[in-house]
Amino acid sequence: MKKPESHVDHLSASTICIDRFTILQATSTLREALAEMTVLENTASLLVMQDREILGVLSVEAAIAYLCAGRLSELDAGILPAALHQRLEERLSDIPLGKAVCIEPATGLAEMLQLAHKQVGEWLLVVDPQSRQPIGQVLYNTLFLSAAGLALDDNALIHP
Amino acid sequence: MILSRLKTKVHSLFRPVPTWLRTDAKADLSAALTVAILGIPQAMAFAAIAGLPPVTGLYTSIVSAIVAALLGSSRHLITGPSNVTCMMIFSITAQLAKRYGISPLEIALLISLLSGFMQALMGLLRLGSIVKYISNSVIMGFTTGAGILIALNQLDAFLGLPASKSDSSHVLQEFWQNLRSLGSINPAGLAIAAFCMVLVITIKKLKPRLPGALIALIMASLVVLLLGLNNEAAGWLRIPVIGERSHIAGSLALWHFPQLLLQPDWLLYRDVGFSAFSVAVIGLIQSASIAKSLAGQSGQRLDFNREFVGQGVANMVGAFFQCFPAAGSFNRSAVCMQSGAKTRMAAILAAVFTALFLLWLGPLTNYIPEPAFAGLLMATAFFMIDRGRFMKMWRTSPHSRVVLAGTLAATLLLSMENAVFLGVLLSVLALLKVTGKPYLTQLIQRYDGSFEEIPFGHAADDRIVLVNLEGYFYFASVDDLDYELMQCITEETKILILRMKRLRAFGSSAMLMLEHFHDLLLKKNIRLMVCGIENDLRRTMTVSGLRQKLGEENIFYADNRLFQSTELALLRARKLLDNEKLGDHKPTLLEKIKGSIGNIGKAKNVPALNAGRLMSKRFLRFGQEHQIREVLWLLGEWVQSGKAGIRPVIYLQDTNGCMAGMVSLWEIIKDLGAHPDFLEAKTADARMMAEWFRYNQDKSIMRLVEYEAHCVSPESGLPEQLAALARNKGRSVPVLDKNRRMRGTVEAKVLLAELLRQLPDKENSE
Numbered sequence: 001m002k003k004p005e006s007h008v009d010h011l012s013a014s015t016i017c018i019d020r021f022t023i024l025q026a027t028s029t030l031r032e033a034l035a036e037m038t039v040l041e042n043t044a045s046l047l048v049m050q051d052r053e054i055l056g057v058l059s060v061e062a063a064i065a066y067l068c069a070g071r072l073s074e075l076d077a078g079i080l081p082a083a084l085h086q087r088l089e090e091r092l093s094d095i096p097l098g099k100a101v102c103i104e105p106a107t108g109l110a111e112m113l114q115l116a117h118k119q120v121g122e123w124l125l126v127v128d129p130q131s132r133q134p135i136g137q138v139l140y141n142t143l144f145l146s147a148a149g150l151a152l153d154d155n156a157l158i159h160p
Numbered sequence: 161m162i163l164s165r166l167k168t169k170v171h172s173l174f175r176p177v178p179t180w181l182r183t184d185a186k187a188d189l190s191a192a193l194t195v196a197i198l199g200i201p202q203a204m205a206f207a208a209i210a211g212l213p214p215v216t217g218l219y220t221s222i223v224s225a226i227v228a229a230l231l232g233s234s235r236h237l238i239t240g241p242s243n244v245t246c247m248m249i250f251s252i253t254a255q256l257a258k259r260y261g262i263s264p265l266e267i268a269l270l271i272s273l274l275s276g277f278m279q280a281l282m283g284l285l286r287l288g289s290i291v292k293y294i295s296n297s298v299i300m301g302f303t304t305g306a307g308i309l310i311a312l313n314q315l316d317a318f319l320g321l322p323a324s325k326s327d328s329s330h331v332l333q334e335f336w337q338n339l340r341s342l343g344s345i346n347p348a349g350l351a352i353a354a355f356c357m358v359l360v361i362t363i364k365k366l367k368p369r370l371p372g373a374l375i376a377l378i379m380a381s382l383v384v385l386l387l388g389l390n391n392e393a394a395g396w397l398r399i400p401v402i403g404e405r406s407h408i409a410g411s412l413a414l415w416h417f418p419q420l421l422l423q424p425d426w427l428l429y430r431d432v433g434f435s436a437f438s439v440a441v442i443g444l445i446q447s448a449s450i451a452k453s454l455a456g457q458s459g460q461r462l463d464f465n466r467e468f469v470g471q472g473v474a475n476m477v478g479a480f481f482q483c484f485p486a487a488g489s490f491n492r493s494a495v496c497m498q499s500g501a502k503t504r505m506a507a508i509l510a511a512v513f514t515a516l517f518l519l520w521l522g523p524l525t526n527y528i529p530e531p532a533f534a535g536l537l538m539a540t541a542f543f544m545i546d547r548g549r550f551m552k553m554w555r556t557s558p559h560s561r562v563v564l565a566g567t568l569a570a571t572l573l574l575s576m577e578n579a580v581f582l583g584v585l586l587s588v589l590a591l592l593k594v595t596g597k598p599y600l601t602q603l604i605q606r607y608d609g610s611f612e613e614i615p616f617g618h619a620a621d622d623r624i625v626l627v628n629l630e631g632y633f634y635f636a637s638v639d640d641l642d643y644e645l646m647q648c649i650t651e652e653t654k655i656l657i658l659r660m661k662r663l664r665a666f667g668s669s670a671m672l673m674l675e676h677f678h679d680l681l682l683k684k685n686i687r688l689m690v691c692g693i694e695n696d697l698r699r700t701m702t703v704s705g706l707r708q709k710l711g712e713e714n715i716f717y718a719d720n721r722l723f724q725s726t727e728l729a730l731l732r733a734r735k736l737l738d739n740e741k742l743g744d745h746k747p748t749l750l751e752k753i754k755g756s757i758g759n760i761g762k763a764k765n766v767p768a769l770n771a772g773r774l775m776s777k778r779f780l781r782f783g784q785e786h787q788i789r790e791v792l793w794l795l796g797e798w799v800q801s802g803k804a805g806i807r808p809v810i811y812l813q814d815t816n817g818c819m820a821g822m823v824s825l826w827e828i829i830k831d832l833g834a835h836p837d838f839l840e841a842k843t844a845d846a847r848m849m850a851e852w853f854r855y856n857q858d859k860s861i862m863r864l865v866e867y868e869a870h871c872v873s874p875e876s877g878l879p880e881q882l883a884a885l886a887r888n889k890g891r892s893v894p895v896l897d898k899n900r901r902m903r904g905t906v907e908a909k910v911l912l913a914e915l916l917r918q919l920p921d922k923e924n925s926e
Contacts, residue, residue: 031916034912034915034916035916037909037912038909038912038913038916040806040909059890060890060908060909060912061889061890061891061908062890063890063912064882064885064886064890064908064912065886065889065890067886068882068883068885068886069886072883072886072887074879075879075880075882075883075886076879076880076883077879078877078879078880079879080878080879080882080915080918080919084915084919085919088916088919108844109849110838110841110844110849113829113832113833113838114833114838114839114841116829116830116833117829117830117833117834117839118839139806140806140807140825140826140829141799141804141806141807141808141825143829144795144796144799144825144828144829144832145796145799145800147829147832147833147849147853148792148793148795148796148828148832148853149796150846150849150850150853151792151832151850151853151854151857152789152792152793152796
């Protein structure tokens with residue numbers, strides 16, 4: 001996709017991203033990932049890496065969907081299936097991960113929202129343009145405040 | 161002493177003459193001349209409505225206007241003949257003149273005297289506020305009816321028909337007679353009448369400051385005279401002129417002692433008395449509402465009681481100068497103000513100009529063709545029937561419709577004087593219906609201490625029921641209220657709290673009802689508490705003995721801080737229930753959880769992990785009727801406060817407080833970028849983006865509900881919650897009671913933590 005030329009310079013990714021994110025190696029188990037998620041404060045997803053390569057992201061939603069897939073009728077009946085034990089021990093490299101959408105610090109608000117709208121990925125990961133290593137993430141909350149602030153003409157929302 | 165007070169009063173009414181001459185005289189003279197030019201034809205036409213000689217309209221414009229201006233309080237109110245009162249006079253005199261064989265003018269003078277006396281008395285008794293009890297619907301229905309009657313009444317003159325020979329005294333009957341003689345239409349008369357009507361309406365709409373009526377009368381008179389249509393030679397096209405029926409002489413021989421005072425007829429007095437009261441009330445309402453409307457624009461502060469006295473004395477004095485009952489005229493008063501009048505001298509000068517006109521040019525009015533007057537009055541009727549305002553009022557509420565239609569029908573079918581009272585009666589009945597039942601709702605305290613108001617009977621079963629009563633609490637409204645209140649009682653209910661802060665007009669019936677309700681609750685072993693008790697209600701409760709019966713510990717008095725006493729009552733109720741539970745040695749929640757360990761993971765519904773236990777009460781709910789714009793603002797505030805979590809969800813509820821759907825932040829972000837141009841845009845500045853983001857703002861939030869939220873009950877176990885969470889794409893699980901009202905939400909993180917606890921890893925389990 002050709003990058004739109006945003007004139008809203010002060011609302012680029014570098015200004016609204018946070019530099020906190022949690023990385024798990026692909027060798028970790030789903031149990032470890034879920035345990036990590038329960039203590040996360042600033043993000044709802046984990047970044048999964050294999051050595052220095054970004055493998056994908058795992059969100060709470062995706063993790064629960066995978067964990068319970070095919071077992072909903074048992075859960076509805078009030079039974080915790082034993083199969084959940086097995087799935088919890090699976091490695092992250094073996095389960096389907098979401099795609100991390102990598103953006104550069106100069107990416108503008110318009111492009112971020114276009115990416116969000118088209119659901120290209122579950123996470124807006126800000127990477128260093130040279131090393132392609134993650135340096136931060138743009139939270140949905142921040143993205144929302146920036147867009148809603150413009151729509152409502154409310155500067156208080158644009159600068160959270 | 162009296163002379164001295166009168167002198168002071170008159171001095172206070174007007175500025176000293178030198179000051180007036182220097183500052184206000186020019187403006188007042190100019191306004192007075194304009195008012196006189198507008199008022200002269202109106203005065204004669206309105207006299208025709210009343211069925212009286214046209215010259216009496218001029219007399220009323222002179223004498224009544226001067227006296228009312230001297231004693232009244234409004235700077236701009238012009239008193240004189242008015243369309244509504246004239247129609248009422250016609251309605252009354254037409255009946256009584258035939259019944260008693262007396263001249264209509266004598267009856268009109270008696271009405272003027274009596275109604276004036278009543279008006280002055282109302283002013284002296286300080287009943288100025290009585291006008292507020294006549295609703296707009298009554299006035300509108302009455303005015304519209306009067307407009308229709310004027311139109312029907314003038315139909316024969318408008319069409320140039322010979323005067324009706326029927327004995328009927330009702331306008332509708334005369335209208336029927338006129339329809340039967342349509343074959344005798346005088347085309348010349350009809351043309352003159354139609355010309356005058358169209359000209360007056362056109363001038364009023366295009367150039368409202370021009371004296372349309374005067375222009376129309378002059379032009380019509382010239383046409384008739386030049387064509388010789390007033391001569392016998394015109395044959396069947398002949399048009400009668402005013403002077404033929406009632407000659408106007410150029411003199412001011414006004415004095416005339418009402419003959420009915422010399423020969424008292426008590427039966428007639430009785431009949432006239434009731435009608436005079438109607439005329440008095442309608443005249444005062446009209447004058448007061450016009451004066452109020454003008455004062456609103458000029459900023460003048462009015463004394464309605466003084467205005468009443470002024471109008472009353474004007475009518476009483478007028479009765480001795482051949483004046484029929486007068487009232488404020490909106491047309492002339494508005495023109496007076498718009499023409500720049502500064503003091504009440506403008507009204508007096510306008511009357512002087514009218515007198516001068518009568519002296520010098522009065523005889524010329526004898527040549528005004530009668531159909532021209534009819535055209536003038538048709539235009540008056542046209543403006544009186546305000547279709548726009550009528551329809552607006554009609555659509556307002558069913559009560560307005562009843563009052564409006566009732567008053568209109570009564571005006572057309574009954575006598576006009578009775579129509580007003582019927583309208584007032586309908587208004588009172590409508591009011592009683594509205595206030596005849598207190599408004600009941602239930603209150604629920606949220607986790608943050610605030611209160612949520614939901615429809616009565618829709619709250620979840622609870623041991624404490626909190627009912628909010630609003631409105632009037634008198635004998636009519638408390639009938640069966642105790643049994644209605646019982647409908648919110650369930651088997652779980654232990655304490656019922658009535659919030660009575662917004663109750664008004666409580667009396668002994670209300671106290672008896674509360675006493676009976678208290679007894680009903682006692683039989684069911686339910687405690688009654690009352691809160692929000694204001695001082696008035698406290699006194700009533702004390703003297704009725706209810707305070708003693710309820711017990712001081714169950715009464716919570718109102719405070720300046722809203723809901724203070726309600727919170728105290730709730731605290732007290734909870735404390736009482738806690739004490740009661742400890743006394744019964746019921747197992748605590750902790751004991752229940754401990755007792756359930758060991759069953760976890762094996763079977764269904766583990767008590768310690770049910771949704772009621774795991775749920776959080778901190779969630780954002782919103783009415784489903786709101787627009788996306790409002791949700792953006794609310795969610796923005798919530799996210800900024802840091803209380804929203806990472807991916808907040810808004811829960812939508814219907815007017816009954818039932819769950820209607822959930823919307824995640826994700827859907828809202830997607831919707832902000834939903835404009836088709838935005839998705840394809842290669843460039844975007846802040847202004848364009850803001851425009852695109854507002855694309856859907858005015859639409860309902862319900863459009864963002866993608867799927868039906870999967871919910872659990874407070875008793876649902878961990879597996880069920882997990883299944884619902886998976887179906888909700890991991891976004892959280894709403895917990896609903898049996899009425900589908902939200903009690904809380906179970907968050908994904910909490911469920912995950914519990915799940916991991918229930919499924920220990922191999923090392924731990926070994």
